[in-house]
Amino acid sequence: MEQIPQITRVRTTGLPHVRASRATPRKEGLFLVTNVGSYLIPWAECSPSLAVAKQYERIRMRLLPAGIGIHWPLIDEDLAVGPLVDGRVPST
Numbered sequence: 001m002e003q004i005p006q007i008t009r010v011r012t013t014g015l016p017h018v019r020a021s022r023a024t025p026r027k028e029g030l031f032l033v034t035n036v037g038s039y040l041i042p043w044a045e046c047s048p049s050l051a052v053a054k055q056y057e058r059i060r061m062r063l064l065p066a067g068i069g070i071h072w073p074l075i076d077e078d079l080a081v082g083p084l085v086d087g088r089v090p091s092t
Contacts, residue, residue, distance in 0.1 A: 018082040019067035025058040034067070034081060037090025046084065049077045 022033040029042040030050075043058070044051040050058060050072070057074040064071055069080045 018085055020063055020070070020081045021067055023061065023063050023070050025055075025061060027055065030058075030070075030084075032081065032085065034085060036085070039085050039088055040091050041084055041088070047077060047079060049075050053077075 018034050018036055020032050020034045022031075024031040026040070029040050030046055032039045032041065043053070053072070053075050057072065060074045061070055061072045063069075064078075067081060069078055071078050
């Protein structure tokens with residue numbers, strides 16, 4: 001009988017319906033405007049790839065449909081918006 005691999009459950013964000021309307025790469029981090037607030041997230045807290053990427057690689061990005069994620073084609077990085085803002089306090 002073939003073994004069926006167990007599916008590992010990961011913690012889902014406490015904000016399942018977070019959508020970004022704007023994502024702006026800044027020198028200090030990623031600025032996100034979402035339906036639950038605005039956030040400035042340092043690159044090192046976004047992902048290891050973005051932490052070491054050159055600024056020109058960070059600038060080339062696009063918001064995915066419905067604002068659920070962001071894609072950086074030059075470094076082949078995709079991030080979901082919900083987990084990026086999970087547990088953060090919106091900027092003022």
